[in-house]
Amino acid sequence: MKRLLVANRGEIAVRIIRAARDLGISTVAVHSTADTDTRHVRLADTAVEIGPPPAGKSYLVADAVLEAARSAGADAVHPGYGFLSERAGFAAAVADAGLVFVGPAADVIDQMGDKVRARQVAAAAGVPTVPGTPGGVDDVDAAVRAAAEIGYPIMLKAAAGGGGRGIRVVEDEAALRAAFPAASREAASAFGDGRMYLERFVRRARHVEVQVLGDGTDAVHLFERECSLQRRRQKMVEEALAPGIDAGVREAMTAAAVRLAREVGYASAGTAEFLVDDENHEFFFIEMNTRIQVEHPTTELVTGVDLVAEQLRIAAGEPLRHAQADIAARGCALEFRVCAEDPARGFLPAPGQVGRVVLPAGPWVRVDTWLEPDVTVPPFYDSLLAKVVVWGEDRETAVRRSRRALAEFAVEGVPTTAGLFTEILGQPWFAAGEFHTGTLEQWWSEREEAAR
Amino acid sequence: MPRHEVVSPIPGVFYRRPDPDSDPFATEGQTVGADDTVCLVEVMKSFHQVHAGAAGKVVEFLVENEDVVDAGQAVAVIEAG
Numbered sequence: 001m002k003r004l005l006v007a008n009r010g011e012i013a014v015r016i017i018r019a020a021r022d023l024g025i026s027t028v029a030v031h032s033t034a035d036t037d038t039r040h041v042r043l044a045d046t047a048v049e050i051g052p053p054p055a056g057k058s059y060l061v062a063d064a065v066l067e068a069a070r071s072a073g074a075d076a077v078h079p080g081y082g083f084l085s086e087r088a089g090f091a092a093a094v095a096d097a098g099l100v101f102v103g104p105a106a107d108v109i110d111q112m113g114d115k116v117r118a119r120q121v122a123a124a125a126g127v128p129t130v131p132g133t134p135g136g137v138d139d140v141d142a143a144v145r146a147a148a149e150i151g152y153p154i155m156l157k158a159a160a161g162g163g164g165r166g167i168r169v170v171e172d173e174a175a176l177r178a179a180f181p182a183a184s185r186e187a188a189s190a191f192g193d194g195r196m197y198l199e200r201f202v203r204r205a206r207h208v209e210v211q212v213l214g215d216g217t218d219a220v221h222l223f224e225r226e227c228s229l230q231r232r233r234q235k236m237v238e239e240a241l242a243p244g245i246d247a248g249v250r251e252a253m254t255a256a257a258v259r260l261a262r263e264v265g266y267a268s269a270g271t272a273e274f275l276v277d278d279e280n281h282e283f284f285f286i287e288m289n290t291r292i293q294v295e296h297p298t299t300e301l302v303t304g305v306d307l308v309a310e311q312l313r314i315a316a317g318e319p320l321r322h323a324q325a326d327i328a329a330r331g332c333a334l335e336f337r338v339c340a341e342d343p344a345r346g347f348l349p350a351p352g353q354v355g356r357v358v359l360p361a362g363p364w365v366r367v368d369t370w371l372e373p374d375v376t377v378p379p380f381y382d383s384l385l386a387k388v389v390v391w392g393e394d395r396e397t398a399v400r401r402s403r404r405a406l407a408e409f410a411v412e413g414v415p416t417t418a419g420l421f422t423e424i425l426g427q428p429w430f431a432a433g434e435f436h437t438g439t440l441e442q443w444w445s446e447r448e449e450a451a452r
Numbered sequence: 453m454p455r456h457e458v459v460s461p462i463p464g465v466f467y468r469r470p471d472p473d474s475d476p477f478a479t480e481g482q483t484v485g486a487d488d489t490v491c492l493v494e495v496m497k498s499f500h501q502v503h504a505g506a507a508g509k510v511v512e513f514l515v516e517n518e519d520v521v522d523a524g525q526a527v528a529v530i531e532a533g
Contacts, residue, residue: 053520054518340496349496349497349498351495351496379462379463380464381496381497
């Protein structure tokens, strides 16, 4: 690998270019006409314009990216996250063009990106998934039999339905017997199909994900990240390691992720997402993300492993450089996603002209960003401005240092979510590490209510 | 007849349809209510509905589907009635 094309923009393009340069690999940036004068373009050894501003006409056009790779003489392509990163067809096209795709093989992306097939892989690897009926059940006795195997509480939903319509949660057999007939009748009249799915309902769920590295033969884990603090399914704060699980769950979950990676012959960095029931600490595999993730720096700070550099080494054909026993996690790392959104206006996206920029630094504070003074934040892409990532020898130290770092952060010209994080750090549930996927939205709506 | 300009409150990419396979929200000559959605503007991967703002007949659209619009830019004209 001599020349790497980075098929992305923003902070992750900057991050990848830096890792490549650290390894002595030259870099090719691609950019839309909206990103001509941006940091990733200037940082790369060479840059190729690939189209007009909307991503659908530039960053998402596989042929334009491949043509850029050819014209700039690249021998490898790193897709970053988002855009083309989890499109099996793109990975295959890169390989067909005789270039190295920095990520797993196209068929693995395909397999792990499909929920049904990923569940089959999990079953083969002995990894638990959320228990439920594979198909619909059509009468109450069948439902009761299925529920006895699945375990209560149970979520009932129309087999033919979509979204959240008509979902009922039942606590026990009596409640199931009472609820099933009406639910089934409603489903029949709404969808013309009265069959119902049954699935275990997790009242308080944490989203915990395990980072893995594989070389196609072997796989190791780099512990887990806690990603439950989300708003509208967008993660806002992540941390490594997860404060809400004990050593036993950690050991079982990380081992499960390694089995999954081995099962599919995974080659690259990947993340196995799990849902953890906060009440009984049972965990279930949800899906695998076959790309580098936004929150990867938290893992890097606690393990000392450069995940992007390892991706590049693996793609170049090197075997894993770390034995499992050599990978240790030390301290606590927190990541705050600072976005150009206005919390006071319902998190309205806020592109615009930036003025002054002050980024935090200092001991154990890392900022991954594309921000510079006087840049324009375009309306065409995601709102992520910067990731403030903070390490501490323990969680309390990391939290205290995060307060300091976030107070230093200043961007003029566009509203950001930075101020909100200082508030979150002050919440008792955050300090105690006691939160789940619903906590942040609940806190926010209560805060809005109180402000009225 | 008062002329009403429908203005995009945000910058982004302008869409006439809810998704590529659907019919446009409104066509020229069509009568709309003040609260009817006449277009979408995509900003930072989120979609915002733009309402007519006045009841009446759609006279014309001032921008093409998938054009880039600025905040405050007029995107359509309605003959309020």
